Amino acid sequence: MPYQTTLSIAAPRRGTYNITDKVSHAVTASGVQTGVAHIFVQHTSCSLTITENADPDVRRDLETVLSRVAPDGDPAYRHDTEGPDDMAAHARTMLTDVALTVPVGNGRLLLGTWQGIYLFEHRTSPQQRRIVVTVLGA
Amino acid sequence: MPYQTTLSIAAPRRGTYNITDKVSHAVTASGVQTGVAHIFVQHTSCSLTITENADPDVRRDLETVLSRVAPDGDPAYRHDTEGPDDMAAHARTMLTDVALTVPVGNGRLLLGTWQGIYLFEHRTSPQQRRIVVTVLGA
Amino acid sequence: MPYQTTLSIAAPRRGTYNITDKVSHAVTASGVQTGVAHIFVQHTSCSLTITENADPDVRRDLETVLSRVAPDGDPAYRHDTEGPDDMAAHARTMLTDVALTVPVGNGRLLLGTWQGIYLFEHRTSPQQRRIVVTVLGA
Numbered sequence: 001m002p003y004q005t006t007l008s009i010a011a012p013r014r015g016t017y018n019i020t021d022k023v024s025h026a027v028t029a030s031g032v033q034t035g036v037a038h039i040f041v042q043h044t045s046c047s048l049t050i051t052e053n054a055d056p057d058v059r060r061d062l063e064t065v066l067s068r069v070a071p072d073g074d075p076a077y078r079h080d081t082e083g084p085d086d087m088a089a090h091a092r093t094m095l096t097d098v099a100l101t102v103p104v105g106n107g108r109l110l111l112g113t114w115q116g117i118y119l120f121e122h123r124t125s126p127q128q129r130r131i132v133v134t135v136l137g138a
Numbered sequence: 139m140p141y142q143t144t145l146s147i148a149a150p151r152r153g154t155y156n157i158t159d160k161v162s163h164a165v166t167a168s169g170v171q172t173g174v175a176h177i178f179v180q181h182t183s184c185s186l187t188i189t190e191n192a193d194p195d196v197r198r199d200l201e202t203v204l205s206r207v208a209p210d211g212d213p214a215y216r217h218d219t220e221g222p223d224d225m226a227a228h229a230r231t232m233l234t235d236v237a238l239t240v241p242v243g244n245g246r247l248l249l250g251t252w253q254g255i256y257l258f259e260h261r262t263s264p265q266q267r268r269i270v271v272t273v274l275g276a
Numbered sequence: 277m278p279y280q281t282t283l284s285i286a287a288p289r290r291g292t293y294n295i296t297d298k299v300s301h302a303v304t305a306s307g308v309q310t311g312v313a314h315i316f317v318q319h320t321s322c323s324l325t326i327t328e329n330a331d332p333d334v335r336r337d338l339e340t341v342l343s344r345v346a347p348d349g350d351p352a353y354r355h356d357t358e359g360p361d362d363m364a365a366h367a368r369t370m371l372t373d374v375a376l377t378v379p380v381g382n383g384r385l386l387l388g389t390w391q392g393i394y395l396f397e398h399r400t401s402p403q404q405r406r407i408v409v410t411v412l413g414a
Contacts, residue, residue: 001172001275001276002172002173002174002274002275002276004172004241004243034277034278034280034410035278035410035412036278036314036410036412038174038239038241040239040240040241040248041250042248042249042250042253043250043252043253044188044189044190044196044250044252044253049370050320050374050375051320051366051369051370052320052366055355055357057353057354057355058320058355058363058366060354060355061352061353061354061355061363061366061367062366062367062370064352064353065345065346065367065370065371068345069203069206069207069345070203076199076202077195077199077202078195078198078199079193079195079196079198079199081193087196087199090189090190090196090199090200091199091200091203093189094187094189094200094203094233094234095203095233095234095370095371096370096371097235097373098188098238098253099188099238099239099240100374100375101239101314101316101375101377102316102375103280103314103316103408103410104410105280105408110316110318110408111318112317112318112319112320112406114319114320115318115319115320115374130250132241132243132248134172134173134174134241134242136173136174136274136275136278136412137277137278137410137412138277138278139310139413139414140310140311140312140412140413140414142310142379142381176312176377176379178377178378178379178386179388180386180387180388180391181388181390181391182326182327182328182334182388182390182391207341207344207345208341214337214340215333215337215340216333216336216337217331217333217334217336217337219331225334225337228327228328228334228337228338229337229338229341231327232325232327232338232341232371232372233341233371233372235373236326236376236391237326237376237377237378239377268388270379270381270386272310272311272312272379272380272413274311274312274412274413
């Protein structure tokens with residue numbers, strides 16, 4: 001039977017939140033030695049990304065790139081029910097990842113040295129986010 | 139043995155087509171209680187996205203964002219064999235998802251309340267699209 | 277037990293490298309008849325994409341689109357430790373895919389006729405890239 005658990009992550013503001021350790025703990029709890037860990041956000045205005053875990057400027061610059069492609073309060077948006085960051089958040093979610101899958105080997109996540117797994121919160125107001133982690137393998 | 143089936147979806151024009159129910163049926167047919175459902179388009183000019191299922195303006199605005207990043211008939215494109223929407227469609231596919239994986243728990247898709255699974259057709263002419271659904275778990 | 281192997285791919289310069297055959301060989305070696313093949317780059321400045329395998333202009337045009345969204349040496353970037361292509365590479369990675377999953381049926385990758393799997397190198401200098409392939413199923 002695959003192992004499955006739900007994480008609840010506080011995202012007090014727009015930005016990135018490192019969840020690598022929490023996903024690692026799920027892999028350990030699963031007992032899976034070889035397989036994959038699947039991570040899924042149950043929301044449409046935040047997402048996931050794997051990026052450099054050393055220099056925080058990288059994540060700031062990712063935000064800069066996204067803010068150009070999908071700016072807050074763009075007059076072209078028709079959907080703005082929850083404020084100027086609402087539609088921008090949906091677009092940023094589309095351009096990044098709602099779901100990620102990471103290989104598991106020797107009972108641990110097979111990430112590269114510089115890879116971290118991040119929740120990418122795209123709303124500017126505080127949110128509580130649910131992330132389902134499923135570990136498959138043997 | 140994993141469960142696998144192929145969906146054939148008519149996409150009469152560019153835009154989004156909700157396939158959540160069809161993927162849900164595949165999960166039910168699989169008998170899998172805990173695991174993941176994998177969804178894959180066998181094409182390079184349409185894609186998949188999970189986004190808000192309530193206000194159709196959200197999907198229209200996603201289209202607006204993509205049309206700026208990858209406009210039809212851009213003079214910089216070298217590939218235009220099938221018309222002005224051809225290369226734009228490949229680029230939009232790259233920026234969204236060819237494959238999506240959704241967790242399965244208690245025998246059903248573990249989607250958030252506002253999440254729908256959409257085929258995102260990027261060609262302007264009518265297409266018939268093949269989507270392979272594979273359900274893994276137990 | 278899932279099958280897992282690591283590919284080492286030379287990427288002498290920025291651009292796309294077709295790895296479809298190497299992933300196919302892993303599927304054959306796995307013996308899996310029905311399931312999925314998961315492909316994962318252990319880096320933060322290269323990525324994966326599935327796109328058209330016929331006209332090389334398609335991949336050149338994808339590069340054109342990415343170079344507009346995440347140009348080299350953008351003065352807005354704060355992170356530039358490894359040169360003007362450093363942060364651009366991280367952003368291009370975010371907008372494409374670090375991980376891809378492809379269905380397996382009848383013991384082979386269920387790709388569409390025009391789909392190829394590409395390593396997308398975003399650094400301009402020569403790199404050696406590690407890609408973990410995991411095949412799940414039965």
